Amino acid sequence: MSTPPRDERDYFERIYTVTTQVPPGQVATYGDIAVIVGDGCDARVVGHALGALGARADSVPWQRVINRTGGISTSGYGQREALEAEGVTFDERDHVRMASHHWTGPSETWARAHGFQPLPPREVKTPDAQLKLF
DNA sequence: CGCATGACGCCTA
């Protein structure tokens, strides 16, 4: 297939759909959502889409989407409060404990069924891995 | 059609 035209630039709808898949007690980064949506989607676009939720904020768990540093990018929406209510824990720096709550992405079956892409495995930081350049 | 903005991310100092 050359240049997947897709149906339309339903980036917003796709972003909302993927975000809804994030289970309670877990969080995903804007970049993660962008990768899952694929098709040129970018973390910036994800933030834009979530910001445009409006009344649909009640149907989409936007609170489970945070920045790559594990911090809350929003302000005045009680995002941290909502996450804590789900069991998400924060450290002293107001950062989510990603090691314990970072979403591993949708199941391969679900992703393919909806035309999305599963989240690639994250590199596990190990002391030995640093020495293994190739 | 071009400029400015934004709930981001990566690199460098």
Place this chain on the structure above:
DNA sequence: GTAGGCGCCATGC
């Protein structure tokens, strides 16, 4: 580890 700058894409005017 913290601070600043550039790049990314889509949307709105």
